[in-house]
Amino acid sequence: MYFFYIDESGTKDVVLHGRDDHLYVLTAVSLYEFHWKSFEREITNFKLGLSDSHFRKTGERFDLARCEVKSTWLRMPKQRAAESPFLHALSDADRTKMAEKYYGQLRARRMSIFSVVVDKRKLHSHVDQDILFKMAYEFLLERIEHFLEEYHPKHQGMIIIDDNSRQANRSLALKHAYIQREGNRNLYLRHIVEYPLFTDSALSNGIQMADLCGYNVYRAFRNMDFAYPYFERMLPNFYTSGRTSAEKLDGLKVWPDDSDLIGFAESGWLAYLKKQPALKSGL
Numbered sequence: 001m002y003f004f005y006i007d008e009s010g011t012k013d014v015v016l017h018g019r020d021d022h023l024y025v026l027t028a029v030s031l032y033e034f035h036w037k038s039f040e041r042e043i044t045n046f047k048l049g050l051s052d053s054h055f056r057k058t059g060e061r062f063d064l065a066r067c068e069v070k071s072t073w074l075r076m077p078k079q080r081a082a083e084s085p086f087l088h089a090l091s092d093a094d095r096t097k098m099a100e101k102y103y104g105q106l107r108a109r110r111m112s113i114f115s116v117v118v119d120k121r122k123l124h125s126h127v128d129q130d131i132l133f134k135m136a137y138e139f140l141l142e143r144i145e146h147f148l149e150e151y152h153p154k155h156q157g158m159i160i161i162d163d164n165s166r167q168a169n170r171s172l173a174l175k176h177a178y179i180q181r182e183g184n185r186n187l188y189l190r191h192i193v194e195y196p197l198f199t200d201s202a203l204s205n206g207i208q209m210a211d212l213c214g215y216n217v218y219r220a221f222r223n224m225d226f227a228y229p230y231f232e233r234m235l236p237n238f239y240t241s242g243r244t245s246a247e248k249l250d251g252l253k254v255w256p257d258d259s260d261l262i263g264f265a266e267s268g269w270l271a272y273l274k275k276q277p278a279l280k281s282g283l
Contacts, residue, residue: 005206006028012129024120105209115253117252118255141189146241
């Protein structure tokens with residue numbers, strides 16, 4: 001079985017409030033079940049080691065639920081100070097090591113990445129927050145299903161997503177159940193099982209990984225910089241199909257289809273391939 005951890009970057013608000021408010025990104029990272037313990041131990045033990053070090057110096061101990069890592073907290077000192085006593089207490093060097101501990105797992109555990117970028121500037125007037133999110137989720141499920149069918153047809157996939165409100169969780173579960181039962185215009189879900197598992201991101205290193213990766217996608221598209229270093233280091237882990245041209249990055253979807261971000265993504269991927277001619281698909 002494969003676990004697929006999902007998180008978002010940007011807001012679902014379809015009303016644009018500024019020039020940097022036009023993107024919504026939904027990202028998933030995969031983890032093979034037999035890699036879960038190694039992945040969990042590597043990151044959790046590092047967190048607890050930092051917590052123990054802090055305890056020896058100050059007498060204050062952070063339990064694991066307080067050791068959550070979010071991209072926002074790593075990047076923004078004010079939010080970190082207000083919302084994450086654990087990360088705020090660390091040195092810059094330790095915060096950098098923490099981020100590297102996550103990114104190192106992408107390669108070590110052969111984690112694949114899938115992401116949907118919504119260009120809110122191109123949405124039709126009938127699209128509200130609910131439709132936006134459900135469309136992004138549906139596109140993400142399509143890519144996950146294609147990945148499993150192509151590379152791991154004997155395995156099942158389970159969706160794990162950050163817990164939200166009861167109403168939002170129920171709405172997503174109903175959408176998920178409908179697609180499982182009826183399929184959509186493109187495919188049936190033959191490998192994704194059960195309804196989404198909603199869990200607290202504070203205790204899920206997988207969702208925290210999806211958060212970090214999702215922000216990097218958001219940042220690359222917001223700044224129109226496909227070579228953004230943290231995004232570029234993720235590119236070898238994006239799902240690329242052996243059934244399509246190597247010039248297509250199958251794990252990345254830009255929607256709506258008339259967004260100029262599609263051309264940006266295509267040209268950026270081709271430029272990356274020229275720098276990485278030996279890149280292999282099908283992680």
